[in-house]
Amino acid sequence: MEQKEISQAVIGRLPRYFRYLGDLKDEGVERISSQELSELMQVTASQIRQDFNNFGGFGQQGYGYNVEYLYDEISKILGLNQTHHLIIIGAGNLGQAIGNYMNFERRGFILKGLFDSNPALEGKEVRGIAVQPMENIEEFVKANNIDIAVLTIPKTSAVAVAESLVRYGIKAIWNFAHVDLNVPKGIQVENVHLSDSLMKLSYNITRYDNEN
Amino acid sequence: MEQKEISQAVIGRLPRYFRYLGDLKDEGVERISSQELSELMQVTASQIRQDFNNFGGFGQQGYGYNVEYLYDEISKILGLNQTHHLIIIGAGNLGQAIGNYMNFERRGFILKGLFDSNPALEGKEVRGIAVQPMENIEEFVKANNIDIAVLTIPKTSAVAVAESLVRYGIKAIWNFAHVDLNVPKGIQVENVHLSDSLMKLSYNITRYDNEN
DNA sequence: TAGATTGTTAATCGATTAACAATC
DNA sequence: TAGATTGTTAATCGATTAACAATC
Numbered sequence: 241m242e243q244k245e246i247s248q249a250v251i252g253r254l255p256r257y258f259r260y261l262g263d264l265k266d267e268g269v270e271r272i273s274s275q276e277l278s279e280l281m282q283v284t285a286s287q288i289r290q291d292f293n294n295f296g297g298f299g300q301q302g303y304g305y306n307v308e309y310l311y312d313e314i315s316k317i318l319g320l321n322q323t324h325h326l327i328i329i330g331a332g333n334l335g336q337a338i339g340n341y342m343n344f345e346r347r348g349f350i351l352k353g354l355f356d357s358n359p360a361l362e363g364k365e366v367r368g369i370a371v372q373p374m375e376n377i378e379e380f381v382k383a384n385n386i387d388i389a390v391l392t393i394p395k396t397s398a399v400a401v402a403e404s405l406v407r408y409g410i411k412a413i414w415n416f417a418h419v420d421l422n423v424p425k426g427i428q429v430e431n432v433h434l435s436d437s438l439m440k441l442s443y444n445i446t447r448y449d450n451e452n
Numbered sequence: 453m454e455q456k457e458i459s460q461a462v463i464g465r466l467p468r469y470f471r472y473l474g475d476l477k478d479e480g481v482e483r484i485s486s487q488e489l490s491e492l493m494q495v496t497a498s499q500i501r502q503d504f505n506n507f508g509g510f511g512q513q514g515y516g517y518n519v520e521y522l523y524d525e526i527s528k529i530l531g532l533n534q535t536h537h538l539i540i541i542g543a544g545n546l547g548q549a550i551g552n553y554m555n556f557e558r559r560g561f562i563l564k565g566l567f568d569s570n571p572a573l574e575g576k577e578v579r580g581i582a583v584q585p586m587e588n589i590e591e592f593v594k595a596n597n598i599d600i601a602v603l604t605i606p607k608t609s610a611v612a613v614a615e616s617l618v619r620y621g622i623k624a625i626w627n628f629a630h631v632d633l634n635v636p637k638g639i640q641v642e643n644v645h646l647s648d649s650l651m652k653l654s655y656n657i658t659r660y661d662n663e664n
Numbered sequence: 665t666a667g668a669t670t671g672t673t674a675a676t677c678g679a680t681t682a683a684c685a686a687t688c
Numbered sequence: 689t690a691g692a693t694t695g696t697t698a699a700t701c702g703a704t705t706a707a708c709a710a711t712c
Contacts, residue, residue: 255645255651337546340545412657439467502696512693
């Protein structure tokens, strides 16, 4: 279904389209033009049409886009029709928060295991899944066809743990550790650096204060 | 200290520079050239020099950049020499995770209050701060000079709560709710949409699988 | 058919990279 | 002074926007 080499700028906008289309669908809206969607989302209609056309023509001249069809297509493009098995490494507050936030499950991201190096957490359950010691990771990953690892551990251990995970055959890492991972080509890494985000906010507050 | 209209692309890279320079400083490195930093960070030396020069000349020809000086300057640009008072709205797993992750405090982000609409959480303490009912927000914000609100509540209530916060005089919102907030100009919003991030990862896994 | 709106090409804008003169 | 490396201008590249012919 995909064409080749779509820029990450486009990919980064797809989840937002997906969210708006989902809302429209829930509201019972059947069709929408790029113009209407552009007003709703505060982006140009031109960008919307360009973005969608990277993946083929989803609309119809003189009509616009069918909301449900477009929603389903974007869902497929994002791979949400596939099931992914994930484990969370680091069962502290953040790891538990992500484990518990399982709207993700609706999208095909199934939590299979939780691991932590702190023996005090061992056996603690998050959504019915017990925390295991780190020593179990290798066997668990291989036995349970795990493709995504969520890294919610301190940056001191993140690089080494990521390397192990790659050896065990993981395909993707959702990295919350505040460090850049260096993984082989073909392993996907998506970083969520919360403190970077907070610093950006800090910059924008400061700049605005100074200018107004 | 700031010049005018720095692009968000540049701002977005500053925290990463800051992180690398902090590490170099901790390692006792005194000076670094754009070339060396470029190899370390996997970006072009040209981009590094352009980025820094948006804010004035921090280097010296023939020498490079003084690590500690540059670190301090970026810290100031990011506004990390100022103190911000923040509250967390939504004391569920994610709210608690952020409250507990207080490396932020080192950077001048001081947690002052936690709020939740769930009476069961009332009085529960996170780092010594008790969760309060939502009704208390208005008075608390005004009395405690709060400038940043962290929104870790479901999207159904986020838009309304954000509007109230703006009325109470908040200056910035760190938004973890999966919805776009519509706030007046001058109020800074930084979004962390975790499911968008996971969907991007999903796309990249799928695409890679299909191509190799 | 006439009107609407896409798909797509062309024009513009902005961000990144290359090159080099200035200068420590 | 000679060598190194920045600061900055110019060239390139890519992303966004505008325009319009194709077509439903």
